């Protein structure tokens with residue numbers, strides 16, 4: 001289901017009128033947030049997908065990192081998680097289920113939380129994901145709608161996981177390419193979340209199926225501001241361009257680019273392959289963060305403290321001009 005379909009469905013649902021719902025589904029944010037008390041709000045999120053890699057343990061790790069990321073993208077701290085799995089028992093040995101869950105349990109542990117239960121159904125196709133609960137102070141929520149003109153935009157993981165994992169499954173990538181891509185997808189966004197919270201980021205979201213420019217566009221639209229993206233600065237795994245040339249581009253990545261066409265303008269030097277890379281559907285991508293200019297040093301210092309300074313890459317700026325539109329130079 002594409003973003004246009006999803007938009008139509010959400011529009012058909014009633015408006016939320018509970019005053020304790022601080023973030024609902026009408027802002028295309030990463031998670032819902034509900035106020036429990038004056039100093040505590042609950043973050044709730046769920047994500048499920050079919051395998052992006054062959055190895056069950058890595059699949060579990062990636063699914064867990066991806067689901068927990070939606071809590072991080074709101075500036076929250078994860079508390080616990082639940083498993084959701086569709087399992088075709090006639091196709092797979094139970095050991096596959098065990099290995100997926102072990103991967104997720106290890107990743108959850110790395111994030112400092114426990115997986116406290118879950119639910120499995122019989123399914124024709126393998127699917128796995130987690131529902132994650134997080135917490136945050138109600139005044140500290142970072143949505144994708146708070147960017148302000150002048151803010152500096154950061155991305156905390158390179159792009160390319162969509163086209164590269166598609167190439168891996170088609171047997172068109174090396175083991176080394178596959179390993180690099182898996183490392184990226186199973187990496188937690190924890191350091192980036194802690195650093196952006198310390199630097200009082202104005203806005204953030206994580207990069208997933210809607211691609212880098214899709215998520216940037218949602219932020220621009222929600223924040224009623226424009227954006228300038230420096231394509232040459234955006235970190236992209238070099239292998240991604242080989243994959244785009246070979247044509248191993250997932251369906252989502254194909255549809256993101258035309259969907260965004262009316263609001264994204266590319267300057268002449270931004271070639272087609274670069275446009276595809278910037279729209280590539282990511283699995284468990286990095287955080288995209290808007291930081292006030294006078295907080296940039298603090299943000300980089302906080303990343304450095306966590307050993308991740310090189311992961312914080314400046315990729316653009318928020319501008320006053322053309323709210324909801326993006327210029328890629």
Ligand code: CO
Nearest residue numbers: 030070206208
């Ligand atoms: Co998200």
Ligand code: CO
Nearest residue numbers: 030046047070
């Ligand atoms: Co999500």
Ligand code: CO
Nearest residue numbers: 030073143144
């Ligand atoms: Co958010």
